[in-house]
Amino acid sequence: MYSASDLRKGLKIQIDGEPYIVIDFEFSKPGKGQALYRTKMRNMITGNQFTNTYRSNDKFEKPDLEERTMQFLYSQDDEYHFMDTSSYEQIFLTREQLGDNLNYLVDNMEVQVLFFGSKPIDISLPTFVNLEVIKADPWVKGDTSGTDTKPVTVQTGYVVSVPPFVEVGDRIQIDTRTGEYITRVKD
Amino acid sequence: VISPRRLRQRSHLLTVARSFFLARGYVEVDTPIRLPVLLPEAHIKPFSAEGWYLQTSPELCMKRLLARGCSKLFQICHCFRREEAGRYHQEEFSLLEWYRSGWSYRELMQECEEFIRQLVRSGEGFAGIAGPDQLRWQGRSVSLDSPWERLTVDEAFRRHAGMTPREAMQRGLFDELLVTRVEPRLGWSRPVFLHDYPAELASLARLKEGEPAVAERFELYIGGIELANGFSELTDPDEQRVRFAEELKKSTETGSPYREMPEQFLADLDHLPETAGAALGFDRLCMMLMACRTVAEAMCMPVPRYA
Numbered sequence: 317m318y319s320a321s322d323l324r325k326g327l328k329i330q331i332d333g334e335p336y337i338v339i340d341f342e343f344s345k346p347g348k349g350q351a352l353y354r355t356k357m358r359n360m361i362t363g364n365q366f367t368n369t370y371r372s373n374d375k376f377e378k379p380d381l382e383e384r385t386m387q388f389l390y391s392q393d394d395e396y397h398f399m400d401t402s403s404y405e406q407i408f409l410t411r412e413q414l415g416d417n418l419n420y421l422v423d424n425m426e427v428q429v430l431f432f433g434s435k436p437i438d439i440s441l442p443t444f445v446n447l448e449v450i451k452a453d454p455w456v457k458g459d460t461s462g463t464d465t466k467p468v469t470v471q472t473g474y475v476v477s478v479p480p481f482v483e484v485g486d487r488i489q490i491d492t493r494t495g496e497y498i499t500r501v502k503d
Numbered sequence: 504v505i506s507p508r509r510l511r512q513r514s515h516l517l518t519v520a521r522s523f524f525l526a527r528g529y530v531e532v533d534t535p536i537r538l539p540v541l542l543p544e545a546h547i548k549p550f551s552a553e554g555w556y557l558q559t560s561p562e563l564c565m566k567r568l569l570a571r572g573c574s575k576l577f578q579i580c581h582c583f584r585r586e587e588a589g590r591y592h593q594e595e596f597s598l599l600e601w602y603r604s605g606w607s608y609r610e611l612m613q614e615c616e617e618f619i620r621q622l623v624r625s626g627e628g629f630a631g632i633a634g635p636d637q638l639r640w641q642g643r644s645v646s647l648d649s650p651w652e653r654l655t656v657d658e659a660f661r662r663h664a665g666m667t668p669r670e671a672m673q674r675g676l677f678d679e680l681l682v683t684r685v686e687p688r689l690g691w692s693r694p695v696f697l698h699d700y701p702a703e704l705a706s707l708a709r710l711k712e713g714e715p716a717v718a719e720r721f722e723l724y725i726g727g728i729e730l731a732n733g734f735s736e737l738t739d740p741d742e743q744r745v746r747f748a749e750e751l752k753k754s755t756e757t758g759s760p761y762r763e764m765p766e767q768f769l770a771d772l773d774h775l776p777e778t779a780g781a782a783l784g785f786d787r788l789c790m791m792l793m794a795c796r797t798v799a800e801a802m803c804m805p806v807p808r809y810a
Binding site (some may be wrong): 321345346348349352373 | 547587588704705
C-alpha cells in the first residue's frame with residue numbers, strides 16, 4: 317500500500333482496479349491546516365487523465381505491473397502479435413494501444429511489454445532503432461535551395477526529416493523518444 | 504547544492520534579522536529542540552526521538568520563559584514536521600519566532616511589516632529584490648510600501664471562494680479552498696495580513712473581544728506565499744485546556760501522536776501576561792529574496808530526497 321505522502325511524479329498506483337501513473341503532483345499545506353496532495357494522473361490502460369486532491373489518510377494499492385521482454389512477430393488486421401522469447405507464450409496488443417510506437421516497430425524487434433496482471437497494456441521500445449529508407453527524393457549536388465533537410469519514408473511508413481545525402485536503401489537511426497533522425501548507419 | 508553567493512546572502516539575512524530584534528531590546532534564546540511532550544496541534548505531525556519528540560515549533564518553551572517574566576524574546580531555530588515535503592515545504596526547516604508581552608496581534612503585524620522592510624532594504628544584489636521597497640517574485644513586482652493590506656478571513660473567502668469560512672468548514676473544504684482559491688490571489692500588489700480566523704483553527708490564540716467566533720490570529724502572505732503566522736496569545740489556562748482537548752481528540756483521526764495534556768505548560772500559562780507572538784518561515788523568506796524556485800534551494804544543505 318502507498319499512502320498520500322508517497323505520491324510523487326512517476327509513481328504508479330491503483331484506483332478502482334485500474335493502474336494510474338502520476339504525471340503531475342503538488343504538495344500544499346496551510347501552516348496550521350491539513351496536508352493536501354494535488355495529483356494529476358493518467359490511466360495506463362485508457363490514457364484518460366484526471367486530477368484529484370488527496371489527504372494524509374488516503375491509501376492506494378500498488379498495481380500489479382510487470383515488464384517482460386518480447387519479440388514482435390507479425391500483425392494481422394489491427395492486432396500486433398508478440399512472443400515471450402523464453403516461454404514462447406504469445407500475446408497481442410491493438411493498433412490503438414500501440415499508438416505512435418507503430419512508427420518504429422518492425423518484425424523481430426525486441427521490446428518490453430508491460431502487463432497489468434495478465435493483461436498486456438503497453439510496450440516500450442529500445443531508445444534507438446535502425447530503419448530502412450524506402451522513399452526519398454534524390455540528392456541533387458550543388459542544390460542551393462536553402463533547405464538543409466528533406467523528408468524520407470522508412471519501412472514502417474513513418475516520415476522523418478533527414479539530411480539531403482540520405483538515399484533510398486540507407487539505414488538510419490531514429491530516437492524513439494523524440495521521433496528524430498540521429499545518424500546514417502552501416503549494418 | 505547552494506551556491507557560495509546564496510550562502511553568503513542567507514548568512515547576511517540571518518545577521519540582519521538578529522540585529523533587528525536585538526536593537527529593539529529583544530533577548531535571543533535557544534531552547535531545547537527535543538522534548539518529552541509537545542503542544543497538540545492535530546495537523547502538525549512530529550518526529551519521535553527515543554520516546555520524546557523533536558519540536559515542531561519553539562512555542563512551548565518560549566511561552567514558559569515568558570511566564571517566568573521575560574517580556575521580549577526571539578529565537579531562530581530548526582523545527583521538524585513529518586510528511587511536509589514539497590516545493591514550499593521541508594520536513595526540517597528554520598523558524599524565526601518572537602514574542603512580546605503587552606502587545607496584541609495588531610502591533611505585531613506592524614512589527615512584521617517593519618522587519619521585512621528592513622531585511623529587504625539591507626539586501627544588495629539579491630535576485631528577488633527589485634528596489635528599496637520592492638520585491639520581484641515569479642516575474643511580478645510586489646510593493647512593500649506602507650500600509651500593507653489587512654483582510655479578514657471572512658472577506659477573503661467571500662471574495663475568492665464564493666462562500667463564508669463557516670460554510671467552507673461545514674463542508675470540510677476550508678483548507679482546500681484556502682490553498683486553491685484564496686492563497687494564490689493574496690499579496691501580489693502589496694503584502695497582505697489575512698486575519699481573524701475561525702476559532703477552531705487557532706487553538707493557541709485568544710478569541711476576539713465582541714466576536715468570539717473568531718480568534719486573533721494572522722497570516723502574512725506575499726505573492727501567494729504564506730510567510731508568517733501570529734496570534735494574540737491565549738493566556739487563560741482553563742480555556743487552553745478545553746482547546747487542547749479538542750486538538751487531542753482530532754489527533755486520533757489525523758494520525759498525530761499527541762495523547763498527553765501538556766500539564767506543566769498549562770500550569771505556567773497562569774503566569775503568562777497578555778502577549779503576542781509570531782513565527783516566520785525563515786527559509787521561505789530567503790527563497791523569495793533570493794528568487795529561488797523552491798524552499799530547498801534557499802537552504803544551506805537541503806535533504807537530497809526533496810531537493
